[in-house]
Amino acid sequence: MSRVEGILLVGLSLKDEVQRGNFEGTLRSRWDFKRLVTELSLSKELIDVLEGLVGSVNEFRIWGCAEPERRTQRFLEWWSSAEKYVAVFVDVGNRSVICWGRIFAKIYSEELSKALWGSDKWRYVYFIKDVVWVENSLPLAELVKGLGYSEDYWPRGHQIVSPEKVQEIVRRFGSVEDFLKSLIKVKPPALLELGVSVSASAIAKALAILSNIAKGEDAATVFMMISGRVARLVSRTSDFDLAVGEALTSVLGSVPDNAKSVFQEALSMLKQGILTAGSAVIRCVDVIESGIIQSPDLMLGALVVMFSVDTLGNAIPSEVIAVAKRVTKENVYVLALCGFYSIKLLE
Structure with missing residues (x-):
């Protein structure tokens, strides 16, 4: 690919029910050609076109753009060469970056827009792959x-970054891809560089890795943020392994396989606590995602640890338990849950 x-830049207002539904359905959710033709009612002509566009791609996400009030020259240039663009999605309400990915195909189709989103409004449909999730961390x-x-700029709908700014990015960073990678603050080194003891428990190994890559952030806190993110994702999908993979990517960025296996083992130890916290998310998802709670992943991660203490005991390092208790005590929104699950916060 070129x-x-x-x-x-794509500004999303996720507090809007329609946009939130579209986001969860086609951007958060994974798609492939088989899913398109089995779940959507499409004409044979459109199916044939889509097979040529996306049939060979194993996994992608989908988004669309409405007809602009004015078809500016910049808009026309973008649409004609959209496959050379990376799309960066932003939550304008939370003033944070959600994810980015490479546009690899596009189609102007009222039929597909209506099949995907129930309206022919978003007829400039484009397909995205190699998505990097940085939700709530950037x-x-x-x-x-x-x-x-x-710094107070925010994109309204679809905003095309000027060629001059892109050229400056390339001059400074070498490529657009390298610029985006530079925004991910945590970049794990290879596990072999860390000198982690083989005899250490999986959670202790994970903390050892994080202490080397967290760059000033407390390792226990970052570990709980990852655990909490898994709990949030599990509340949306029953696929635990998928939730773990997406959580690691969104919090840490690109994780080497040898480091990833350590995190997967550590989080598997907490699986029951994560599933319990995930069920709690479902009950109070509106509060958790309303913005009232400033660090929902950290709060949920603290719950995951507290749900797991009785069964795992010393397998959870004391510094993790101490942070979990502190975070839980400070958050009035989860104290009722602690009482319901008989969680003891005092020694």
């Missing part, structure tokens, strides 16, 4: 500052 030559201000905008 080198990325442009950046498309402030919008860092992205726009890096692009050369003022």
Whole structure:
């Protein structure tokens, strides 16, 4: 595939029920050609076109753009060469970056828009692969500052970054891809570089890795954020392994396989606590995602640890338990849950 030559910023208002539903259905959710033709009612002509566009791609996400009020030259240039762009999705309400991915195919189709989103409004449909999730870990201000905008800038709908700004990014970082990678603060080194004791428990190994890559952040806190993110994702899907993989990517970025296996083992130890916390998320998802709770992943991670203490005991390092208790005590929204599950916060 050709080198990325442009950046498309997409501002989403996830407090809007329609946009939230579209986001969960086609951007958060994984798609392939088989799912398109089995779940959607499409004409044979459209199916044939889609097979040529996306049939060979194992996994992708889908988004769409409405007809602009004015078809500016910049918009027309973007649509004509959309496959050379990376799309960066932003939650304008939380002022944070959600994810980004490479646009690899597009189609102008009222039929597909209606089949996907119940309306022919978003007829400029494009397909995205190689998605990197940084949800809740990358402030919008860092992205726009890096692009050369003022820190209070935020994209309204689809915003095409000017070619001049993209050229400056390439000059400074070598490529658009390297610029985006630079925004991911935590970049795990190879596990062999860390000197982790083989005899240590899986959770202790994970903490040892995080202490080397967290760059000033407390390892126990980052570990609980990962655990909490898994619990949130599990509340949306029954696939535990999928939730673990997406949580690691969204919090840590690209994780080497040897380090990933350690995190997977550690999180598997907490699986029962994660599933319990996931069920709690379902009961109070509106509060958790309303913005009232500033660090929902950390809060849920603390619950995961507290749900697991009785069964795992010393397998959970004392520093993790101490942070979990502190976070739980400080959050009035989960104290009732602690009482319901008989969680003891005092020694």
